[in-house]
Every structure is written in C-alpha cells, then in structure tokens.
Amino acid sequence: MQLNFPAYDFKISEGDGKSYIFDIIRKKNVVLTREEWVRQHIVRFLIENEYPQSLISVERQIKFNQLKKRFDILVYDNQAKPIMLIECKAPGVKLSQETLNQIALYNTQFKVDYLFISNGLTHLICRFDKELNKYYPLENFPNWNSLKT
Numbered sequence: 739m740q741l742n743f744p745a746y747d748f749k750i751s752e753g754d755g756k757s758y759i760f761d762i763i764r765k766k767n768v769v770l771t772r773e774e775w776v777r778q779h780i781v782r783f784l785i786e787n788e789y790p791q792s793l794i795s796v797e798r799q800i801k802f803n804q805l806k807k808r809f810d811i812l813v814y815d816n817q818a819k820p821i822m823l824i825e826c827k828a829p830g831v832k833l834s835q836e837t838l839n840q841i842a843l844y845n846t847q848f849k850v851d852y853l854f855i856s857n858g859l860t861h862l863i864c865r866f867d868k869e870l871n872k873y874y875p876l877e878n879f880p881n882w883n884s885l886k887t
Contacts, residue, residue, distance in 0.1 A: 739772070739829060741858035743779040744786070763796040772828035776858035777810055780824060788882040789813060800847055809844055813852075813885075821885055822852040829858045838862070842873070852880065 749760035751767060758767035759778055762785075768774055777796065785791050793814040800807050811824035825841040827833065833855055841853050845866075853864045853873065863880070864873040 739775065739858075741776065741779050741829065742861065743783050743858065746779065746782045746786075748778060748782075761796060763791065763794050772830070773826055776828065776856060777826040779858060780811060780826060780854075780856060784811075784813065787879070790882075793818075800844070802844070802847060807844065809848075812848065812850075815885065820848040820850045822854060823848055823850045824854045824856070827855070827857040831857050833857055833860050833862055838864075838873070852885070854879070 750770065751758045751760075757770040759770040759774060760766070761768050761778065761781070763781055781794060781796065784794055793816070795812045795814070797808055797810065798812065800809060809823060810826040812820055813822040813824070815821045823841060823845055825837065825844075827837060831837075837855050838853075841855055845853060851866050853866070855862050861879075863876045863878075865876055865880075866873055
C-alpha cells in the first residue's frame with residue numbers, strides 16, 4: 739500500500755504463511771502488519787532526514803499505572819534524553835482526539851517536547867509548550883539539527 743511518505747526499498751520476506759519486513763533498528767524480521775508498514779516508513783523517514791539510527795528506539799515496553807504498554811517509536815537527543823514520541827496507526831485508522839490522548843498519556847512517562855502521530859496517510863506533529871501545558875500543531879516536521887542538544 740502506498741503511504742504519504744517517499745517510496746523506500748524494504749527487505750520483505752515470506753515464511754510460515756506470513757510476510758515479514760526487516761527492521762533496521764531492531765535488526766530482525768518482524769511480521770508485516772498494516773501498522774508495521776507505517777512504523778517502518780516512519781523509521782526510514784527519520785533516518786533519511788538525518789535522525790541518527792542509534793538514537794531511535796522501536797516498540798519497547800513501558801509500565802504505566804501497573805499496566806504494561808508499548809510505545810511505537812521514541813527518539814532521543816545526543817544526551818540520551820527522550821525528545822520525540824511517535825504513535826503509529828494502520829492506514830484506515832482515523833487519527834482522533836483519542837489517538838492524541840493515548841500518546842499524551844504515554845508522554846507523562848517521557849515528557850518529550852514533540853509528539854508525532856501517523857496512520858501513514860495523515861500525519862500530525864505537535865510541540866509541547868511547558869509554560870502553558872498545551873500541545874501546538876506544527877506545519878512542518880522538525881529537522882534533526884533543530885532538535886539536537
């Protein structure tokens with residue numbers, strides 16, 4: 739499925755009746771779901787836009803109020819401080835206030851300045867204003883040089 743990202747050359751394989759895509763961050767093949775297709779496009783988009791591969795974390799477990807949750811993508815700055823949290827949805831899943839609430843809830847754990855949500859077709863990037871305790875949408879995706887510290 740064509741997404742609202744540049745076309746990338748992915749390593750896709752078949753096995754056990756399933757399709758797999760190679761994740762260059764996790765360094766392994768993962769089941770190619772519709773959400774994973776979006777996640778891999780975002781990872782490649784970040785890397786192609788000079789976000790260091792070593793500062794990107796994918797699908798890690800976090801504890802939240804005694805519950806185990808998984809974030810999709812977390813980007814760190816040069817001091818290993820989280821700076822951007824990314825939530826991926828499958829194409830066809832509408833981005834809603836509920837989606838933004840989910841990532842904002844996860845952000846209570848990380849306290850990043852930037853939140854990005856995408857279903858591969860529609861994207862929303864927000865910056866958190868700590869003084870006003872409010873998220874503001876941005877028109878453009880921030881480049882790495884504007885984020886790194």
